[in-house]
Amino acid sequence: MHKRMDWSAITFDWNRARAFLVTAEEGSLSAAARALGLAQPTVGRQVEAFQEELGVVLFERAGHSLTLTPAGQALLEYARAMGEAAVGLSRVAYGQNDDMHGRVTIGASDAYAGILLPPILEKLQEQEPGISISLVVSNDAADLLRREADIAIRNFQPKEPDLIAKRVRTAYARFYATPEYRATLGDPTQPGDLGEARFIGMDDTGTMLGIMQKMGFPITTENFTVTTGNFLVMWALVKRGMGIGVLDDRIGDHDAEVVRVMPDFPPLEFPVYLVAHRDIYQNRRLRFVFDFLSTALA
Amino acid sequence: MHKRMDWSAITFDWNRARAFLVTAEEGSLSAAARALGLAQPTVGRQVEAFQEELGVVLFERAGHSLTLTPAGQALLEYARAMGEAAVGLSRVAYGQNDDMHGRVTIGASDAYAGILLPPILEKLQEQEPGISISLVVSNDAADLLRREADIAIRNFQPKEPDLIAKRVRTAYARFYATPEYRATLGDPTQPGDLGEARFIGMDDTGTMLGIMQKMGFPITTENFTVTTGNFLVMWALVKRGMGIGVLDDRIGDHDAEVVRVMPDFPPLEFPVYLVAHRDIYQNRRLRFVFDFLSTALA
DNA sequence: CTTTTGGTATGCATAAACGCATGGATTGGT
């Protein structure tokens, strides 16, 4: 029998702490209300009541924008800790959930989300109608620790120990352009022929440039005349004949408007990982989607 | 501008998490309701709703007692983390509170609470009527980190770095008994005369016995015929002539029913500390009470 | 200077949560 505990210190309204946390992080009551799925007056009253309950002034209102008082900053630290724990709780709870009905959120690049995934998800819906899919399209990797997504498709092995990753296949990236544009380059057959070519790059031009230079391409930053963080935009530009795009051959080879540049040149290899959080990998429907994607993508 | 955060993971009802935490720790819905100051059906419904909300079964009901499921145990870890943060938040908020109206909780032994403190608190009430005092009487030291008390009176220096301690004075403990009982011992004048004496001990007889043995008293556990964890009970037993009690001379010398045993024997010295948490030492009325006690006890 | 946009307070009707009282059920003690 453990000692009788004193709970008086935690009898304040925790939902008000939540309202305070989100308001402080988002910067306004309205934004907090949107984030929480509540009405703005509700959040305002909760924060107001929180200040009253604690006897502390949390926000100073400089005209329009809210700024934290020193007291508010001191408290925010602990509210953040509560929020972190709440995220963990939510994550573990989600992992323990074994209901096949519900939502699964997949984080993927726009190319995968827009081109490769749709037919796969269609079959998945057919097989398990109870599962609804939410696609989070983002250029940079979704934060699985914060559960911005349940499953993510990535091209690199995650370093976080709490994540589990499965290498589902090796993707091959090739060079594509319109036949017309390829002709203007003289239908090149080796890297050395591409010194004057224009490439449509992604945001992380640096890495891609480095890889290509190592492969013997005589190119510099100057060759990347257009850069975009969006694969679909990049692809549209390629199809307008504006340059060469580098893309997974599963996508490029099935598009009749473009052709390979240097068809026989060995492609760039990069891995495709399916990633999930260790805690929620127990979740039955999530595991189902994970395995389904794994076989469908392989 | 920081990245727009995703708050979907924390939009569950935090008060339900609180109900779950306290229920799990206390072991029953009724106990949790008492601890939280809520009605039992309320806590029951909150826990029920929490399970429904998360889609997880948290408790298994074996007849009467609730036991956590594995899922519940996994979640409890995070609920505890939320609770820890909540305690910290409450503590800091309390420290930021500079209102002179409100409650201050003092943790003290029953001897201090019942004998020395009452006149001091009376004067304090007179001087600052807005401050109401709550006395937590406990044999073992109140947990200041969990805010079971705001200020504690202790006889040892706390080791926790988050606590601040002020040595307010040195107390002197002497031996007391009724004149009649002292006479039966032959009005002893030195430790060696007390080999057959009976002592009314506190629970931690071991330490007291060790100290006295080192001082040359020819006594063993046998001499502590009666033991109690309560100073006032001990004192009442002494006044009934049942044996010798060891007590602060501020208390013993002001009681006409008892006399010193070995009046000229050097007393046992022990320090008196006033202890508070660093975070809440900023609190204005708490600081006032702290200083008031400090001067009143010195 | 006016307009527009994004944000905050107030009033009121509705919906949700709460407390009280009660009944059923289990454990522990005599």
Next chain:
DNA sequence: ACCAATCCATGCGTTTATGCATACCAAAAG
């Protein structure tokens, strides 16, 4: 084996919180 104590579930009346609509305000855009 019974009784007392303790605990949990249900129903109902009341309190409380929430959402909607709206008015108000400040800052940026035209």
